[in-house]
Amino acid sequence: MTAHTGVGDRWHSWLSHHREMAAESLRRFFATPLASAMTALVIAIALALPASLQLGLVNFQRAVAGWDGQPQISVFLHKEARDSAVQSFADKLRADPAIAEVTYISPEDALAEFQQASGLGDALAGLGANPLPAVLLLRPRDVSGEQLESLAQRLRDSAMTDSVVLDMAWVQRLAQLTELGKRLSAGLALLLALGVLLVVVNTIRLHIENRREEILVVKLVGATDAFVRRPFLYSGICYGFFGGLLAWLLVATGVALLAGPVAGLSSSYGSAYSLSGPGITYLLGLTAGAALLGLIGAWLAVARHIKAIEPK
Numbered sequence: 115m116t117a118h119t120g121v122g123d124r125w126h127s128w129l130s131h132h133r134e135m136a137a138e139s140l141r142r143f144f145a146t147p148l149a150s151a152m153t154a155l156v157i158a159i160a161l162a163l164p165a166s167l168q169l170g171l172v173n174f175q176r177a178v179a180g181w182d183g184q185p186q187i188s189v190f191l192h193k194e195a196r197d198s199a200v201q202s203f204a205d206k207l208r209a210d211p212a213i214a215e216v217t218y219i220s221p222e223d224a225l226a227e228f229q230q231a232s233g234l235g236d237a238l239a240g241l242g243a244n245p246l247p248a249v250l251l252l253r254p255r256d257v258s259g260e261q262l263e264s265l266a267q268r269l270r271d272s273a274m275t276d277s278v279v280l281d282m283a284w285v286q287r288l289a290q291l292t293e294l295g296k297r298l299s300a301g302l303a304l305l306l307a308l309g310v311l312l313v314v315v316n317t318i319r320l321h322i323e324n325r326r327e328e329i330l331v332v333k334l335v336g337a338t339d340a341f342v343r344r345p346f347l348y349s350g351i352c353y354g355f356f357g358g359l360l361a362w363l364l365v366a367t368g369v370a371l372l373a374g375p376v377a378g379l380s381s382s383y384g385s386a387y388s389l390s391g392p393g394i395t396y397l398l399g400l401t402a403g404a405a406l407l408g409l410i411g412a413w414l415a416v417a418r419h420i421k422a423i424e425p426k
Contacts, residue, residue, distance in 0.1 A: 139348035153317050157357025160310050161404055162364040164303035171295045173390055187252040188279040189269055200248055203274045212265050215253035221246050307407055314350050314411025322419045329423050343416040347409060354408020358401035365392045
């Protein structure tokens, strides 16, 4: 008489074996604390580098978020322009829908500001006449390159303007620098993720070789490859998870060491800026990502070496 195993029984048996293998992998991980810690630390260092760079970019973007990142157009007016004409021209620009704000700087204010900034007050005081023209500082609504250039060209065509300077080069440089940092962080993360995979593959390969006789025995009694590979996959997850946890601790320690000096530097500039540390999101991301890398690395190692171990 043939006994049939129900789907529910097979499901419970499958879950029970997964729980046993997970617990066994944890036990084996802590059974060799030094070797396990060294492997997890190597993974942690590889993960902490791109994580630190990405966190640094986030803090950099926070630091410059309070700066005035909008491009500005400086309109230098003809020195011969009458005050009434200048005010009329400024009012006309304020009514322009393409312009968000217009600030008028008189020649006297421009000279006083230049004297204060340059330290040449005595030399400039000896001049017979003020050499600086009146200036209008414009804040455009649309910051796209084509619209800005079109607006600047309209201003250059005006009879009131002597020259027009579109000051957005530093905004473009900042955006390019941020993009460079993002790409560098992504490239470094991919490179070091490959390094993590190689570490896990080599570690699991050693585990497989150390348990070669055990694998032969369970295969002799009919164990499938899926049954044999399961404990090694959980071992890879353990290495990845604890490596990610250590990486988070390394990044958090680095932020804690730098937080004081950064706060002191920002306070000297009258700012209340402080470093943002790796929170729960970073912890979950690092541990989950590292565990996934550990699983993939273990799968690669098992797929290559388990099939080579067959009872004769």
